[in-house]
Amino acid sequence: MNTVVSKLEPKWISFTFRHPWLAATAASKVKLSTRPPEPVIPAKKPFKAELVGGKHYSWCTCGHSRKQPFCDGSHKTRAQGLSPLRFVPEKDATVWLCGCKHTSNPPYCDGTHKQDFIASAPLHEPAES
Template structure:
C-alpha cells in the first residue's frame, strides 16, 4: 500500500518509475509532460558562436533566459533544455514564449492570441 501511494505521488509526467528504483509503470508514463511557462511574449535577440554548445530553456523557468539555468529540475521535472550548436556565428532570435514549433528559434508563434493573452509568471 505504501508503495502504491508512492507511485501515485510520483506518477505525473515522466516520473513514472517506482521511486525505489523499481519497474516502469506504463499507465503512469502516459500522462502528458508538464507544459512550459511563457518566459516572454517575444523572442530574445542573441549573438551565437559557431561550434559552441548552448542549452535553450524549454521550461520557461530559467532566470537566464533564453538559456537554461537548471530551474527545470525543480520547477518542471520532465522537461529538459534543448542542446544545440549553431553552424555559424551571428545574431539569432531565440524563442521566449516556449511555443515555437522550430525550437530554439522563434517562428512567430508568440503572436498567437492565446500567447499574447497569457499571464507571465512572477519573476523574483
C-alpha cells in the first residue's frame, strides 16, 4: 500500500491508497507511440528537376522510391509512418530537390548532404520488385 503524507497548517495528515492497482490498470491502457522510421539515403547529391508551375508533385521522404526524387508509393510497405511531401510550385522552375532526405527545407536541397553524417553513411540500394 502507498502512504501519502501532506502537511496542513497546524497538523500532519496521513492517508493510505486502498487500491494501488488502479494506477497500474490505468497505465496499461496507455498506448505507447513509436517514432516514425528514419529515411534511408538514396543519393548523396541533389536531383535537378524541371518543375511545371501549378502541377502537383509528391517528393519522396522515405528514400525507398525507385523514381527518386519523387514518390512511387514504396513507403506504404517499407517505411510505414512516413508519407510523401506533396507540393505545387507557383511557376515553372529548375530546382535542386534533396536526395539525402535530411534537408531542413524540404523538398529543396539545403546542402545537408555535405555534412559528415551523410557523407559517411551507406547509400540505400532499392530492393528488387
